[in-house]
Amino acid sequence: MQLKKEMQLSKANETDRNSDGGKVVLVLGGGPAGVVAAVRLADLGHHVTLVNRPRPGEGLEAVPRHVREQLRAHGLEASADTFGPLVKARTVWAGQKSSAQLHVVHRRLLDQALLYDATRRHVNVVDGIAGGIVRSDTGWRVGVGEFNYEGDFLVEARGREAGGKEGGGTVICLTMRYRMPGDCEPFVEVFSFEKGWVRFIAGERREAALQIYLSDDNGDIPAGSFALKNFFEALTGGLSAHLPLLAEAKPKGEVERRNTVSRLREPLIGMDSIRIGEAALALEPLPGSGLEQALENAEIALPVIRAWLAGAGDKQQLAAGYIDRVKADFGALKQSRQVRFGRSENK
Ligand SMILES: Cc1cc2nc3c(=O)[nH]c(=O)nc-3n(C[C@H](O)[C@H](O)[C@H](O)COP(=O)(O)OP(=O)(O)OC[C@H]3O[C@@H](n4cnc5c(N)ncnc54)[C@H](O)[C@@H]3O)c2cc1C
Numbered sequence: 601m602q603l604k605k606e607m608q609l610s611k612a613n614e615t616d617r618n619s620d621g622g623k624v625v626l627v628l629g630g631g632p633a634g635v636v637a638a639v640r641l642a643d644l645g646h647h648v649t650l651v652n653r654p655r656p657g658e659g660l661e662a663v664p665r666h667v668r669e670q671l672r673a674h675g676l677e678a679s680a681d682t683f684g685p686l687v688k689a690r691t692v693w694a695g696q697k698s699s700a701q702l703h704v705v706h707r708r709l710l711d712q713a714l715l716y717d718a719t720r721r722h723v724n725v726v727d728g729i730a731g732g733i734v735r736s737d738t739g740w741r742v743g744v745g746e747f748n749y750e751g752d753f754l755v756e757a758r759g760r761e762a763g764g765k766e767g768g769g770t771v772i773c774l775t776m777r778y779r780m781p782g783d784c785e786p787f788v789e790v791f792s793f794e795k796g797w798v799r800f801i802a803g804e805r806r807e808a809a810l811q812i813y814l815s816d817d818n819g820d821i822p823a824g825s826f827a828l829k830n831f832f833e834a835l836t837g838g839l840s841a842h843l844p845l846l847a848e849a850k851p852k853g854e855v856e857r858r859n860t861v862s863r864l865r866e867p868l869i870g871m872d873s874i875r876i877g878e879a880a881l882a883l884e885p886l887p888g889s890g891l892e893q894a895l896e897n898a899e900i901a902l903p904v905i906r907a908w909l910a911g912a913g914d915k916q917q918l919a920a921g922y923i924d925r926v927k928a929d930f931g932a933l934k935q936s937r938q939v940r941f942g943r944s945e946n947k
Contacts, residue, residue, distance in 0.1 A: 626751035633877025634757030689788035762879035
């Protein structure tokens with residue numbers, strides 16, 4: 601059903617949740633950042649439509665324990681409930697060993713639960729690819745298939761796939777999924793090897809994912825899926841000393857290739873629009889704090905969006921405050937990764 605702005609506004613006016621003036625907000629992307637923004641703005645009485653195309657592939661992620669509580673604090677109970685038990689995560693870096701407790705998260709389950717939570721919280725969730733994003737005198741228009749959705753404010757939360765100016769540099773993450781032997785307990789292991797960095801995540805139900813991070817400086821990572829599989833197998837052949845269990849694991853599916861370099865995506869804030877989560881600042885996921893960072897960024901953006909929608913405060917000042925904060929966070933996070941992982945990336 602095509603949503604008309606007038607209908608949405610009149611619907612919002614009928615409710616008594618209309619404390620901030622009931623504007624129409626379009627959120628693009630239903631990952632953790634988009635859903636937190638959507639539910640919080642809906643709580644304030646705004647009429648929120650969230651457009652999401654499900655993430656392709658099946659991923660396992662290792663997530664710090666307090667992220668689950670962060671989700672609960674936003675009332676995203678079903679999402680928090682998808683977290684697996686805490687498992688031991690061991691990092692071996694330049695001879696230094698450290699360990700932590702992390703949750704193994706099945707990303708497809710989390711993504712489905714996020715949308716379920718959003719629907720439960722009065723967000724209009726649209727399943728589809730957002731395209732044809734146009735700004736006119738009266739507001740924003742977003743095309744999804746044959747329908748158009750209109751709104752007063754746009755929240756860009758499409759993660760790494762959001763458009764916009766990109767920085768340079770490449771860090772390729774090659775991922776392969778595995779089925780583990782029956783007696784394998786969940787664990788996470790991170791270590792460096794001569795060609796790059798490795799993260800192995802073994803979750804429940806004998807599922808596992810091996811991520812190999814390579815700097816693509818030499819351009820020697822093949823493009824075709826057959827050649828890529830051979831390339832990946834050659835890399836994993838040298839890992840058995842670090843990961844003896846790999847010899848017993850059965851590969852599943854194709855090698856997935858993603859550019860995971862850290863990037864600040866500008867402009868962070870525009871005419872009645874804002875970028876949040878990885879659409880604003882994407883950090884190389886190896887240290888396992890991407891989800892936490894996406895949530896924190898959404899939390900920083902919320903008061904800015906709220907004031908903007910309420911027409912409270914100087915827009916330029918609000919924008920400058922947000923831009924400064926995101927840039928400062930990006931710089932600090934990049935530096936802490938470089939200190940911890942002893943490497944530098946191109947800007
Ligand atoms: C290989 C890899 C491994 C990672 N491992 C970890 C980890 O172990 N721990 C951790 O904390 N973080 C990890 N991360 C990072 C984590 O996934 C992100 O930081 C986090 O999901 C960002 O949240 P977000 O809401 O900003 O964006 P996303 O979660 O990326 O959500 C964006 C959503 O927008 C949708 N979308 C994209 N384009 C469109 C479109 N045109 N129309 C509609 N919808 C669209 C996408 O399908 C997706 O559902 C990893 C990332 C990668 C790439």
